[in-house]
Amino acid sequence: MTQLETQGLAARNAARVLSVAGTARKNAALEAIAAAIVARQGEILAANAADLEAGKAAGLRPALLDRLALDQGRIAGIVEGVRQVAALPDPIGEVTRMSTRPNGLTIGKRRVPLGVIGIIYEARPNVTVDAAALCLKSGNAVLLRGGKEAFRSNQAFVAVMRDALEGAGLPRDCVALVTDTSRESATELMGLTEYLDVLIPRGGAGLIRSVVENARVPVIETGVGVCHVYVHEGADLDMAARIIHNAKTSRPSVCNAAECLLVDRGIARDFLPMAWQLLQTKDVELRGCPETRAILGDFVKPASEADWDTEFGDYILAVKVVGGFDEATDFIAAHGSGHSEAIVTNDYNAAQRFLDVVDAAAVYVNASTRFTDGFEFGLGAEIGISTQKMHARGPMGLEELTSSKFIIYGTGQVR
Amino acid sequence: MTQLETQGLAARNAARVLSVAGTARKNAALEAIAAAIVARQGEILAANAADLEAGKAAGLRPALLDRLALDQGRIAGIVEGVRQVAALPDPIGEVTRMSTRPNGLTIGKRRVPLGVIGIIYEARPNVTVDAAALCLKSGNAVLLRGGKEAFRSNQAFVAVMRDALEGAGLPRDCVALVTDTSRESATELMGLTEYLDVLIPRGGAGLIRSVVENARVPVIETGVGVCHVYVHEGADLDMAARIIHNAKTSRPSVCNAAECLLVDRGIARDFLPMAWQLLQTKDVELRGCPETRAILGDFVKPASEADWDTEFGDYILAVKVVGGFDEATDFIAAHGSGHSEAIVTNDYNAAQRFLDVVDAAAVYVNASTRFTDGFEFGLGAEIGISTQKMHARGPMGLEELTSSKFIIYGTGQVR
Incomplete structure (x- = not known):
């Protein structure tokens, strides 16, 4: 197994646990993440300083350096975002259209997590926490692959989140960072059909086009706006x-x-x-x-x-x-x-x-x-804006990170 | 432009008209299709007889010949299916979650057609009419690519349906048959991203796997059941x-x-x-x-x-x-x-x-x-059973052939 397949399998196993963890435990984990980011912001800022120094040495444009940079204020904003996600209603478990058929079968459509979500994004460490919180609340494990310029910052954030998950009684592998930032690993991630249920690219037109054209995993296309x-x-x-x-x-x-x-x-x-x-x-x-x-x-x-x-x-x-x-x-x-x-x-x-x-x-x-x-549309959160027609269209909140299954209560019916 | 691109563009233009045609006109077209199939069953049965003869000469298995065969009873069943689709509620236009935001914007989510749907299926002429009726009712143009053994039967059905559409005041190109049945044309159809919004394979595991692996158009995976x-x-x-x-x-x-x-x-x-x-x-x-x-x-x-x-x-x-x-x-x-x-x-x-x-x-x-x-689940119709988690899962009826758009009524709001 490659390193990425190992991570994918671990995420798949974590997702099975997370899918039935219940709202209280998921919210407790989000609160633990928020508290841990506050408590350990020293190590996060130190990792970010190292990213910034390397970025300057590599001649990154000022706008990119600005998106990469963290400070106490930005971390406070990130933490506030996690707490807002915790406060949102849990979409999982809602049953719609439940009714009893003439043969006595009671059939309902229950909202369930997608499973394992991959997110590919640019060098914006805030997306690391933001995306993880939304996936966690909606019961999904997440494999994060951020821009390599933010690698140390992402690693610090993910380490803090995994510790907090464990402390809250959930598997660490609910959140994982792809540690191989090579181009080959991006290609491998886009083909990880056995472990990934969906891949969401967040970023500029070039990144999105590359994912849409190369992925074999189902993709939710986001963002290009003319x-x-x-x-x-x-x-x-x-x-x-x-x-x-x-x-x-x-x-x-x-x-x-x-x-x-x-x-x-x-x-x-x-x-x-x-x-x-x-x-x-x-x-x-x-x-x-x-x-x-x-x-x-x-x-x-x-x-x-x-x-x-x-x-x-x-x-x-x-x-x-x-x-x-x-x-x-x-x-x-x-x-x-x-x-x-x-x-x-x-x-x-x-x-x-x-x-x-x-x-x-x-x-x-x-x-x-x-x-x-x-x-602005009142969804309470956003993982991106879908410009495709399948699954989700327009701003995507927690509900758009879910699937459904039919549940059927019978009394011995045969057909 | 290739022949298929020409068909795709025609379908796209037809879909724009069909998307705003309204329920009464769509139902009238479905009724016209049902009546025309009855009136012209002679030419349909003749085409089917030619398919059957060629199939026997080519040594098709009896089970395949049986699925290919039409008779008056089967045509009556197909016609009854079209009328049942006409009788179903129209999913298009329903607005959900409409509410007014604090800034006065009134935002609703309106159900709209997907656009142009491609269906790839085996030598079952009943699917030709069944799929066309479901796509039409849900406001979608459809490009049909059936198994080549049923080509004459499909061509007869599609000719009848296109005439009926025109008689009912809708574009003929709402329903089209891919006339090139080569392997190359299947590959081209799977890559027709500019004109196709979704591709649905209906058939055995081999067909479905081939479509899922090769398509660049979004696919709804159906049917494999262990x-x-x-x-x-x-x-x-x-x-x-x-x-x-x-x-x-x-x-x-x-x-x-x-x-x-x-x-x-x-x-x-x-x-x-x-x-x-x-x-x-x-x-x-x-x-x-x-x-x-x-x-x-x-x-x-x-x-x-x-x-x-x-x-x-x-x-x-x-x-x-x-x-x-x-x-x-x-x-x-x-x-x-x-x-x-x-x-x-x-x-x-x-x-x-x-x-x-x-x-x-x-x-x-x-x-x-x-x-x-x-x-059995009370959807009234079925285009297939999705075994994927995105967009639709389980039996898919008319609603699963739709997308949504947000509609926003303002009074000059800026942000």
């Missing part, structure tokens, strides 16, 4: 300007930020200058269609074909004037990534029809796409 | 004998038939002869552990290691004496396929604990595993 705001001719133009300004600039690096503005021809001459007045306060670069450039001027760069399909993740916005509702929604069908799409309109029929015809995880009327988020 | 009946020492032995007899012999070729009998040591000497008395009426071949052979005699063949993991699909039963509940459930965890598992017992704690610890799509107390079926 989101549109469509300003319909029936829009409140002030509201529309505030919405595109927020959707583009409040946090351009995240997947629910807007990348493209579509504007109905009838209002483009009025609206585009209003939108630009707000967008220019954040120095947003516009890449427009010819009509946009004719209205706003040559400071708008010409949009290339590739721009319509790009998640800029930056203060860059593609802008296109369209001939009406059908052209706008056809354009979204052709270029959207199925993440979050918004219309701004006061026209009842346009609003309802947009909700009907646009095929995306979240479809908005008169609100910023930035709300697509587990906390 | 199911156990565990007779606990607290069982009513008469009931247990009737249950294993039914689970093994009522239809041994299907996935919910039992393949292995586990018997507690304390009752084995009493129970095994009782079970054999019923099983021998169907000439069941037993393959037993040494204890089983010591009790029943040398007519029981010795079970090989491979027998414990085999879906016999025949009048063959593996039999093992176990040392109690934990050994039985560990054995099921090691050798079961996660399909259907049953305990026979009158012990309350053993029953409840079996439902807790056994990880399978359907877990039974005191009933035959043969009930794992969409109709």
Whole structure:
């Protein structure tokens, strides 16, 4: 057995215990983890300092170093996150659709854990604890594979969590870190069908694409967002300007930020200058269609074909004037990534029809796409945002980390 | 574009129309399909006769020829199935969990079609109509790829269905048959990620394994069943004998038939002869552990290691004496396929604990595993039985052919 198979088998065995551990024990383990992280933050910070030093020596970009860095405040935030997960309702055990069939069989659908979840992510040590807490609460064992730049920090966090699990009477192997950070081990993890029930990549487009293309384990695809705001001719133009300004600039690096503005021809001459007045306060670069450039001027760069399909993740916005509702929604069908799409309109029929015809995880009327988020949607937690249609779509909370089984009570029925 | 890509694109466009077609139009199309199959059964039976003739010439086994054959009675059954699907509630459009957030956003989760579904199946022309009807009712376009021995029959059914769709005002391409039946086209279909949302294999273990291993499109794995009946020492032995007899012999070729009998040591000497008395009426071949052979005699063949993991699909039963509940459930965890598992017992704690610890799509107390079926479970229809944990598990009806999207009504909210 390879090292990873050994870890997979251990996780599988731990998952069998965890699946029937019950809410009280799982919550006690989460509380023990929170307390242990507080008590042992010295060793965690020391490991993180070593990661940061190595990262600086390797010439990591400042933004990456910032995501890697921990301090007392960030650790307090991580601990608070664990306690919030402990406070959430336990999704496991709920039975839905229980009924008695004409032959007397009583059949219900019970929510159960998925089993063993693999998480592949970048050098963000907070994800290590966050993902482990969500998996634990939902009764799943977890195999974590974080970016190698955060390896020492992850190792420290996982050591603390495993000790706390043991102290709370649960198997240490409910949480494990893949210690081989080679490219080969990533490939092996993606093929570990015997031990992994699902693999969730959390990170940038490159990481996600690589996992989706190479994994044989079932994957939940997360996060790529080419989101549109469509300003319909029936829009409140002030509201529309505030919405595109927020959707583009409040946090351009995240997947629910807007990348493209579509504007109905009838209002483009009025609206585009209003939108630009707000967008220019954040120095947003516009890449427009010819009509946009004719209205706003040559400071708008010409949009290339590739721009319509790009998640800029930056203060860059593609802008296109369209001939009406059908052209706008056809354009979204052709270029959207199925993440979050918004219309701004006061026209009842346009609003309802947009909700009907646009095929995306979240479809908005008169609100910023930035709300697509587990906390904002009231799920209480988020393991990621699914952009696929199977199993889960949109923000994923604890329920999306579960499966179901039918339970059947009989009195000797045969068929 | 290849022929298959052209079909995929046409299906994708048809799916956009179908997704918002509404219940009345979908039901009218299903009724039109039922009526057209009745009206045009002459051409369908002629095509089927040509398939049968070619099949006989190619030396197809009688069982395969029987599955391939149509007659007026079977066509009436197929038509009745379409009308039953039309009569089922439409799952599309239901909104769950709608609530208003503190910031005034009203957020709901709406059930929507998956999009385009691919079905790969063997030479069973009834599946062509059955699968198309279920996909249509759930708002999905479907690409059908049936076994090549049934090609003429499938082509006749699909031609009739496409004409009926058009007559009912829906795109013909809601239902399409993959006309290239080469091995290469199967491989291409499994990689058609741009146009297919999900691929469902229906058929034997070989077909399913090939699809699961080769597909890059998301797959819903169906059907392999290595199911156990565990007779606990607290069982009513008469009931247990009737249950294993039914689970093994009522239809041994299907996935919910039992393949292995586990018997507690304390009752084995009493129970095994009782079970054999019923099983021998169907000439069941037993393959037993040494204890089983010591009790029943040398007519029981010795079970090989491979027998414990085999879906016999025949009048063959593996039999093992176990040392109690934990050994039985560990054995099921090691050798079961996660399909259907049953305990026979009158012990309350053993029953409840079996439902807790056994990880399978359907877990039974005191009933035959043969009930794992969409109709028996009250789903009204069945596209297959999922043995995976993601998206759907167990019998899949119309709801399992759907996804969801969040719809958000705002009044100008920004974040």
